[in-house]
Amino acid sequence: MNMLKVNGIELAYDSYGSETDETVLLIAGLGTQMIRWTIPFCEMLAARGYRVIRFDNRDTGLSTHFSHHDTLDFETLARTLMSGQLPNIPYTLEDMSDDTIGLLDALGIAKAHIVGRSMGGMIAQLVASRYPARVLSLTSIMSTTGNPELPQTSPEVMALMTRPAPNPVKDEAGYIAHSVAFARRIAGTGYPFEENEYRSMIREEVQRAYDPGSIGRQIAAIAVSGDRRPQLAKVNVPSLVIHGVEDPMFAPACGKDTAQVITGAEFMLLEGMGHDLPTQLFETVVDGIVRTARSSVKDSI
Structure with missing residues (x-):
């Protein structure tokens, strides 16, 4: 694990594969x-001839946190937005897309293939649209466009996501169970739910x-x-949109909408996949x- 000063904050990152390969x-x-991009996944991708970089977004993992800002109350946030006002927030997805480019700058990487999952897909979309000269290709996984007419996440799933969790310092078992x-x-039913692997990953994130x-x-x-x-x-690089048929967070229509908006994008709809990989x-x-x-590469020839 490595640290770099980027965009006024510190980002933690890992790198796999040869530094001379495309990123x-x-x-x-x-x-x-970043550990949600597991080592086997990163190594599988690196084995295809790429340098693979994963990193902790701001406010997660070992990157800079914004804990000095007040914890946002979801009901207050919803009321503020419904009133047509913008809440006072510490950063935006645009800031997070700037972090991504800042990381490339700090590593001396001129262009990269950008891959994001869920919120990371939204950030990847912004990187591709805001920094077209820095992006070789875009892959957006289990994400959405922000189109207000798309199906919304069910209240039940939102409640599960936002309900208070036990403090893992005092009740690690309760936090992990939560x-x-x-x-x-949010997982799909087409593949076994690997509970032991999830437990290990969640415990590692807490640590x-x-x-x-x-x-x-x-x-x-x-x-x-x-x-x-x-x-x-406006995105004009080769693009792939991957989505699960059983995604309860962002319905398949969200992935389809993404693929329809990006010129020439491929839409890969996977049976049995939910909001997981x-x-x-x-x-x-x-x-x-x-x-x-x-x-x-073919397009550049």
Whole structure:
């Protein structure tokens, strides 16, 4: 694990593969750390001939946290937005896309293939639309455009995601059980739910950094990000949109909308997949990322 000063903050990152190969930059999702891009996934991608970089977004993991800001109350946030006002938030998804480019700058990487999952997909979309000269290809996984007409996450799933969790310092078992229950709820039914692996990952995340307020701050950043379709319509790099048929967080229509807005984007709809990335689908997803990355080389010839 390495640290770099980026965009006025510190970002923690890992790198796999040869530094002379083209870079695939992996962006994690809401409230999760870079370890959600597992080492086997990163190594599988690196074995295809890429330098693979994963990193902790701001406010997660070992990167800079914004704990000095007040914890956001979800009901207050909703009321503020419904009144037409913008809440006072510490950062936006645009800031997080600037972090991504700042990391590339700090590493001396001119261009990269950008891959993001969930909130990371939103950040990846912004990177591709705001920094077209820095992006070789885009892969947006289990994400959405911000189109207000799309199906919304069910109140039941939102309640599970935002309900207070036990403090892991005082009740580690309770915290892990809470987190595993949510992971199980948003997972698809097409593949076995790997509870032991989830428990280990959640425990590792807690040991790396525990900040109960970060998920609220990131939800606020998503809430004010608005509709990205006008920006996505300008994206002109090879693009792939991957989505699960059983995704309860963002319905498949969200992935379809993303693919329809980006000119020439491929839409990969996966049976049995929810808002998760089962190990059984690693090869399928890696194949898609690599196929999209290689098409960027063909387009440049």
